[in-house]
Amino acid sequence: MEKYLKKGMSYAADTLCLEDGVPLNLLMPTLGGKQLWRDECVFVGWRIQSNLYSGHFRLLDPDDFRQAWGSYDVCLFELEKVIREKGIKAPVDPKEGGIHLVMMVHGITRSGDSFSKMEPVFVEQGMEVAAITYPSTRAVIQEHADQLDQILNRRPDVTKVSFVTHSMGGLIVRQLLAQKNNWLSHTKLGRVVMIAPPNQGSMIAEYVKQRTLYQLIYGKSGQELIPDAVQNLPIPLCEVGIIAGGRSDGKGYNPLLSGDDDGVVTVEEAKLLGCDEFLVLPGLHSSLCSQSDVITAALNYIQSGELTN
Template identity: 40%
Template structure:
């Protein structure tokens, strides 16, 4: 019981949670219109939320099919998060095909950008990044997964299904925040051959070496209840080798870290410079084509204008700076003992 009621631990955990859970922005809702295209049998309904219990398994032009982690049933959502079907996967796929024909939805093609959120968050946390990518003419895939209900490898399975569903897309780029980067690396571990369409990835505040704060709170009952099984996998190598065994992406990737460029970062509980949640040193993954540190807090990186600018430049050119000069993170040379 001391774990729950220690004032110091409680306040520290509250600070930690607040860094993950600011209010998520949503796009302005449009006026409600009567939908006369569908019969009462296919009544269109606004979802009731519960994003932590649904994982995406298929995507098409903003439409997505999701699976519930407990009941295992599926639902079909339109780009405005309105439900158009519910039941088996086959039911939802059939309904999607009917809608494709009725609305004459064009096939997907060109370049897609998958946005992968972090733990406790949802794709809504990428609203400004999404809008900016769409202005480039890219198809944006706002990937949702039950981050607190399943392990990182289990959530990576959802990502794999979504990537498989992107038929017609010629190039795939990925932008990941926090644990989202570990989801992608876990997906890579599950592949015999990585989809050759995946070209570039930008990592925003990803704990590639684990998170000190997860080490601190991993035994706390409240932390376990809120962050779930994936939260236990965010610890550093001192407590687990899960993250250290994840593969390095075989495609070009860049790392953006948040920090103050001082010996102490935004959070005094984290060793060295940090963004309030993840240490700068933890974001550095050897093999990165480029690295840059910006004065931005962890939870606001995805919608920070400067971060978005650097992210888009890397997706287009493979470097962060307009000078074209990268600052790669070298892979340590192994010493062979004769």
């Protein structure tokens, strides 16, 4: 980093060439591959990500255009420069009097895009939202929790953190909150909303855990969704609200599952001992985070501790 600063070299996205064989840094949209990238640092929609296999980093703007790439220090340098030049500031939640970060954690095989309809609703209320992307099928739940821990450690300006999770994301936050976290020394822990979490494990995962196709698609994390594995995860010592999907008819959407369900996770599997609020809303597992009634309930719980008005 230091030699580039001495030469006055810039890693701005419109740079066409650099000395010393440094790669070109062209402004360009991402090409997908969300299972190959993990968020390392987030700030008001900007993200520094690392590639799971190459180990290099990239800086993405809120529209998912790559603004810089190289080492973490290079991307951080560019992010700090953008923050200064554009005057970007994290929003102050009027109800908290500080920065209230709502971390949204998606489920397996998904990405932060799962919360594309939910995120702006929370932002309108003065919260900063970080819809995290992590390589859900390429690592174990402990590693995913460590990633969230590192992101939060890099945000000492945040005064309060709350979580909204979907599916396996709830298990990751359970693991995160069970360990010692340095960020809790300066950041208040808010509430957790879990949407369709397999808190008791997934019988579907149990049925197919030995299938080669399932193992190839769902990877290491897929093996941690079975009931025996989930039982080892501690229960969070904070306020938790759960939104389960179902038809409230005792049958659910999937005839292969027992009782009410959202097609993937049953209502019983979503329950968690000691959870403060539990609500069943009609909807399928993959689309629950996009439903207006689910979004409203999640926002209500983060703000007031109640899933309904």
